[in-house]
Amino acid sequence: MTTLKDQLNARTDSYDHWALRRRYGPEGHNDRSLWVLACMDERLPVDEALGIRVDSPAGGGDAHCFRNAGGIVTDDAIRSAMLTCNFFGTKEIVIVQHTQCGMLSANANDLERMLKEKGVDTENLTLDPTLPELKLDKGGFAKWIGMMDDVDVTCMRTIETIRNHPLIPKHVVVSGWIWEVENRRLRAPTLDAKVRGRVPDVRSTDFGVSQNQPPRWV
Ligand SMILES: [Zn+2]
DSSP, X not given: OOOXXXXXXXXXHHHHHHHTGGGGGGGGOOTTOEXXXXXXXXXXXXXXXXXXXXXXXXXXXXXEEEEETTSOOOHHHHHHHHHHHHHSOOOEEEEEEETTOGGGSSOHHHHHXXXXXXXXXXXXXXXXXXXXXXXXXXXXXXXXXXXXXXXXXXXXXXXHHHHTOTTSOTTOEEEEEEEETTTTEEEOOOOOHHHHTTSSOSBGGGGTOOSOOOOSOO
């Protein structure tokens, strides 16, 4: 028979291990050995969309979660994925982007122009004052903003880019998904018009953006 004393010992040992996880390198992985890349949008509930609990309850924690505008590849997303996959035992990456994304709602060239009108010198910016070595080539600012033409295409290319990145080990399983904000439903990224037709806003043209974004994938 297991006594309560045994159970409480096991529980406190397990909690100690949880609290000290990062000391154990790959052995101290999160519960699902998972890294999530998701858009920062408040209408994308990561736990509900994926059926996981990212950072709760205490003593649990299914994933490391990285959120940025769009849930796209950026140098900091790659930095975080590199750390968790190479040193903290992560074996799977899940990307979540979504319909109605703000990153579809304007053209990046217009956003850059608006910043210039506010007096920002977008040609000579130190993006990260703690890392002045990180620089954009002239004319790269609008591309850096990372606005999208099409969320499904962006999701598919995000999967491909992360899968092929030299800092991400080949054994890591990578998948990407679209959260339909309108239906609270997850689906795979697709170009199938019938599936995409369930919700209206998956392309920037649906938001009235007439020009293509500065291409980020070439
Ligand atoms: Zn978004």
